Amino acid sequence: MKLWIALAREAGWGHTLLLAGLALLASVVEVAGLGLAVGVLLGAGGAAGLPLPALSLDLRQLLALLVALMALRGLLQVGIAVLQEWLNSALTDRLRSDLLSRVLYASSLRLEQVGRGELLGLLMDDIDTSVYALDRGLQLLQSLISLLIYAAGVVLAGRGQAAPLLLGLVAAALAGLAQRSGAWQLGTLQTRLNAALQSIVGDGLHGLKAIRAATAEPWLLGRFSEAARDYRRNARRSLRREAVFGALRDWLVVLVVALWLGLGGTGLQPAAVATVLLLAYRAAGALGGVISSRRACLWALPGYQALRELRERLGTPVLxxxxxxxxxxxxxxxxxxxxxxxxxxxxxxxxxxxxxxxxxxxxxxxxxxxxxxxxxxxxxxxxxxxxxxxxxxxxxxxxxxxxxxxxxxxxxxxxxxFEGSLADNLLLGRLPEREERDELLAPWLQRLGLEALLGRPEGLHGPLNLAVDCxxxxxxxxxxxxxxxxxxxxxxxxxxxxxxxxxxxxxxxxxxxxxxxxxxxxxxxxxxxxxxxxxxxxxxxxxxxxx
Incomplete structure (x- = not known):
């Protein structure tokens, strides 16, 4: 929890609260749509024996309202998803820029403590994972809000209807205990494997000529295949545990509630029975969402911990x-x-x-x-x-x-x-006008006996492809x-x-x-x-x- 709070503080409380508000809005819209669907199922209110407030709408009007609400829900979901992605991308870019800045301005003593694979792994994957941890923590909040709303809805409907809900929640909790995730340990291993994989890729690109000259391609491919196999095996292990938990949770919820209702636990009408079963199922699903989000957050947080440790080793940029x-x-x-x-x-x-x-x-x-x-x-x-x-x-x-x-x-x-044009390689971003670059570089290249470079197909301004030295x-x-x-x-x-x-x-x-x-x-x-x-x-x- 302390690590997640540190991540939220780094993202900025305004950023985090906005994401939390979007999660709350998504929960409210989802629950409102389900509530209206229940109203249609029960025939506009308490006609089926549930003490719900009667609605002054007939079935056609309820259906029209339901369709309109679903359309609004779809538009809101699109807007929420786009805004969440924009916020998460902005945070990802900021974390990457900060880390790269620390590397570029770090002292040599601090840089000696950093491995290339560790750095590439953080820049290319673990920072994304850190932002994912923040997002999953907020999804936990969203699922918790949905759970409370579903639970309150059934409890308000009467004690007789609350019993299967409670049984369903107990079943979901039992599923979580029966299928432990080991999320933190798997996430830590995933971070290490990602660093190893990125290190091998960096070695291959940096030393491609040496690898080919020594006919060592099978050696490097073997290292890559072994690291990739370990990486995917660990990812599959996480996915398998989560999938087993989801299946076990859904099966237990339906089994427990169906047994309670089938054994005469209530004298509700069929429409009310279906409604109670639906609400219990959704409540248990919300509890499962809480458990799954917590596990996903635990799986992703080691990436953020690795980022914090690396930044501490690099120190503050001397800007x-x-x-x-x-x-x-x-x-x-x-x-x-x-x-x-x-x-x-x-x-x-x-x-x-x-x-x-x-x-x-x-x-x-x-x-x-x-x-x-x-x-x-x-x-x-x-x-x-x-x-x-x-x-x-x-x-x-x-x-x-x-x-x-x-x-x-x-x-x-x-x-x-570097990747880029020859002019970019020589001037490193100075003299943006092409004419100025040509006037400056051409005499130098001629004096150094490099005038043949001016006649290459890419010339001074075409991009160089440097996978093989050209x-x-x-x-x-x-x-x-x-x-x-x-x-x-x-x-x-x-x-x-x-x-x-x-x-x-x-x-x-x-x-x-x-x-x-x-x-x-x-x-x-x-x-x-x-x-x-x-x-x-x-x-x-x-x-x-x-x-």
């Missing part, structure tokens, strides 16, 4: 610091000193190319990640020296790293491409460099900028690095002896673990 630049755009950044535990200070200054050297695995990329504020930022410090200012600007910790990254363009060694390693590497250069930041960090390139392409990239280092602060990790020879300073990272 304010990320949006605030540590210095004005027009200010001239002259020098930066980075300091972190276990490493000598890294000093960068405008016009001086600094190169990290060392054998593979010596920590060059790790040090670049730390200077960029992408790794171990909680223990890092940046001192920024701005032209015209004596006192340096100091940035520390996660908030400082978020602000520092607004000044940095970083080109990692393993560049990646670019060579050298092309992707140069596109990663270009993406960083197009950011036009005062600080540039480049990891192995001349790797994977032929002599001509490497010479072009080397020349661009030197040109840009004259007006910027540039730090490069490289094995390129020609680039190292032209550096103003060379750094050899001290040995340390990635953590």
């Amino acid at each position: 304010a610091a990320a949006a605030t630049r540590p210095l004005a755009r027009e200010a001239r950044l002259e020098a930066v000193r980075w300091q972190g535990p276990g490493q000598p200070a890294v000093d960068l200054r405008r016009g001086a190319l600094v190169v990290l050297v060392g054998p593979s695995g010596s920590g060059k990329s790790t040090l670049l990640d730390r200077v960029a504020g992408l790794l171990a930022e909680e223990d890092s410090q940046w001192q920024l020296q701005v032209a015209g200012s004596r006192a340096p600007i100091e940035l520390t910790g996660s908030a400082g790293a978020a602000a520092w990254r607004t000044l940095v363009a970083y080109a990692p060694q393993g560049a990646v491409l 670019f060579s390693g050298g092309e992707i590497h140069r596109l990663g460099l270009l993406r960083a250069w197009l950011l036009d930041q005062p600080v540039e960090l480049l990891d192995e900028p001349t790797a994977f390139l032929d002599a001509q392409a490497a010479a072009t990239v080397r020349q661009l690095v030197l040109e840009r280092s004259r007006e910027r602060l540039v730090l490069v990790a490289s094995h390129d002896p020609e680039l190292v020879a032209q550096a103003a300073a060379v750094i050899r990272p001290a040995a340390f673990t990635r953590r």
Whole structure:
């Protein structure tokens, strides 16, 4: 109950109360239609021996009213369903946006605690399940209201008619006890299985080329089939238990009430007997709805619990610091000193190319990640020296790293491409006008020897299909460099900028690095002896673990 209340509070009490009001309206409309049908069955009131208030309507008028009420009920149900879906979709979108925001702005230390499958499972399935838990909790309320109305209707009709109702409710409760659901345990297992399934899918899409190159398709398909089989088996188990409960409940209700009536429990007329049986059946069905909704809510709530736990691990997004630049755009950044535990200070200054050297695995990329504020930022410090200012600007910790990254363009060694057009990949949403994009990108692509990309069928603006890599390693590497250069930041960090390139392409990239280092602060990790020879300073990272 505490977990469901937390979910309702997160949805917003206005949102939850509106959904509850819709549930109440649906119950009232349903019960009103049934009550009018009973009136028709009894011939306009108490003619069949029930002490119901007589209606001043004949049978034709009652039938016309019943048809009109059913039409109104249908329209209301459509409106209620549409509004409920709109409210639930809005909540789903808000939860997904919040989780993705936490991932994008989380510190590296917190991100190390998150698995890809866990994250994908929450984004794609468990958040939907969380919203479903809220909806099922409100459906429990709706069924409870219906139950009370049905019970009050029979009790008001007389003690003789209340007995079969009570027996029917007891039968429904016995059915619930006879078929236990284990809903919470099954829901928890479903959340774990969903994470495993999403992890396998992520592995397949991320490493498709490696899977195919190793002819390991059967291995991945086997993992997927096994996880999918467990997932569906657990879902079938939940469905089977609920279906058995529903069948057992309906059978017991009809059996108990029919036996009571058949053994002379009342002297009602046939129409009244049918009415009592109908009301008892509907009341027991409402009680079954209460039990089923509670079970469904319990089954779905572990997804919301997993979401809460993951958000707690990720922490609150550092949005304010990320949006605030540590210095004005027009200010001239002259020098930066980075300091972190276990490493000598890294000093960068405008016009001086600094190169990290060392054998593979010596920590060059790790040090670049730390200077960029992408790794171990909680223990890092940046001192920024701005032209015209004596006192340096100091940035520390996660908030400082978020602000520092607004000044940095970083080109990692393993560049990646995203779904979308080539222009979108390079500009990341900047320059919305197509003409501006063409004017900016075409000269760059030509200088980097990538003019052939302009002649591809999709050109700059057609979507790329990236299930299979459609670019060579050298092309992707140069596109990663270009993406960083197009950011036009005062600080540039480049990891192995001349790797994977032929002599001509490497010479072009080397020349661009030197040109840009004259007006910027540039730090490069490289094995390129020609680039190292032209550096103003060379750094050899001290040995340390990635953590």
